[in-house]
Amino acid sequence: MAFRILRMNGYNVSADELYHVAEASGFHPSLEGYLNDTRSLLELHKASKVSISEDEVILDSIGSWSGCLLKEQLRSGGLQGTPLFREVEHALEFPFYTTLDRLDHRRNIENFDVTEDQMLKASYLSCYTSNDILALGIRDFNACQVTYQEELRHLDRWDEHRKIEFYSEHVEIVFSAIYTSVNELGAKASLLQDRDVTKHLVEIVQWPLQWLDLLRSMMTEVEWRINKYVPTTEKHIRNGALTFALGPIVLPALYFVGPKIPESAVKEPEYNELFRLMSTCGRLLNDVQTYEREYSEGKVNSVSLPVLQSGGSMSIAEARREIQKPIDTCRRDLLRLVLRKEGAVPGPCKELFWKMCKVCYFFYSRGDAFSSPEEKAREVDAVVNLPLQLKGSNSASLPVLWEKSNQHA
Known part of the structure; x- marks a missing residue:
């Protein structure tokens, strides 16, 4: 996790730091249990996807063997029905560069498991509770949805105006739309x-x-x-x-x-x-x-x-x-x-x-x-319109960190 976070935040960390786990066979027998730690395997697999050069064969190797082991764990049925199962399944099918950030944020919020979240147990986060972090995530997602909806309404008004004014002449539509838009943006x-x-x-x-x-x-x-x-x-x-x-x-x-x-x-x-x-x-x-x-x-x-x-x-x-x-x-x-x-x-x-x-x-x-836009319409709607679906303990006892009237701020 540290490698992935540091690299994605612009720190110059070398893939050589992970050379000791380049091959599954490289693990010491005393660390055999590590191979059965699904969370650790998942983090290794995610780290392998932040490659910035075709020469980073270490990351390619890690991605290959960790992916195979994670698929085996999914097939074994031991994770069936757990949030971790869904997270592993999603990570294998959709590398981070194939998904929209806001879709990932939504999925993380809706699948957030307070009891399993190991990161929040770190001492440097001890002043916060898991529910505090979850509530902040919900606030941010809801605020962004309001922004997207306002922008979409603005685009609808723009498109409707252009159709009425220029629909009769195709060339005029192209020229006028480009000319007007560029100058307005400028x-x-x-x-x-x-x-x-x-x-x-x-x-x-x-x-x-x-x-x-x-x-x-x-x-x-x-x-x-x-x-x-x-x-x-x-x-x-x-x-x-x-x-x-x-x-x-x-x-x-x-x-x-x-x-x-x-x-x-x-x-x-x-x-x-x-x-x-x-x-x-x-x-x-x-x-x-x-x-x-x-x-x-x-x-x-x-x-x-x-x-x-x-x-x-x-x-x-x-x-x-x-x-x-x-x-x-x-x-x-x-x-x-x-x-x-x-x-x-x-x-x-x-x-x-x-x-x-x-x-x-x-x-x-x-x-x-x-x-075939209908295939993505549901996911786009999840970002722009659909409210979050919180389940179980995630929807209860969340701290009130902001007033509802301030969600547009």
Whole structure:
């Protein structure tokens, strides 16, 4: 746990610190009972997922053997019906980078087991009770839900206004929506940044992702399809990272995160690399889940391309396995950049790139959620609308740490 927490908070801790547990067989016989400690195994497995380099073979090894032992413990039935069973099952199926933070917070609150929580027994937390910590978690989750609901209502009003005003002309819809939105965001962001950033939002300078370039990249894909041109995989990925269109979503949002972003920062290579890794990872995750639909529409992507270029010697299954390597590399490299304390881009802004990468995993790690949105609707609703479901002792005797009227604060 210490390794995972330190690394995820930007401390430079080496995976070599875990070399003594790189293999299950490396345990001393006197520590054999440790292998049957499900909580410890689970923490080791979680630690193995915060890899920031493909060279961290120690973490890969730990992830492999700990995962196998945890699956054996689930099959044994000894944990059946316990909160720990659900936690282990979830951790094995959904690594931390494939879920939304707020969904994890909700799950932790609803499955919180006061009697099992070992961390809270530490002496440095003795001034707090488990119920105090739980109550704070509930307060934070409820306050965030109020914020999300207000933002969603604002978006609904914006969308309704645009439909009424521009529905008749498709081109006018695109131009007016972009023009109005960018200028509105620019005015608000300029107030927060104490300088005029509207020009950057319009141009998205230093990026091959100006709005015009985005549309040109989309047109390139149309021309490939019309002309039956088969690009190289590298060319497809380079162009596809642009048409995945995360730039207009993420880049303006950076100005609203909190820190002041100097103009020089957006010209730094670090800024470009954060965007490239996030967009490439998202594009490849999308390709893995959409290759069948896109191929039926006359499109190619990074799954179908290697199959076509191999003359049929490579199967779809093999191509999907191969593409997993660059996906893992992009994710690890992005996490390493985000966790590095040095750099021109402020930490909270770097975290936004990582959170968007997690959103991509959330939508594409188990299917194409954009084409089948009902599969994710329940989880999104759990974050935005559904009240927490507290069970048993968790719903009773919680301390009142705030007045209800202050939940909007």
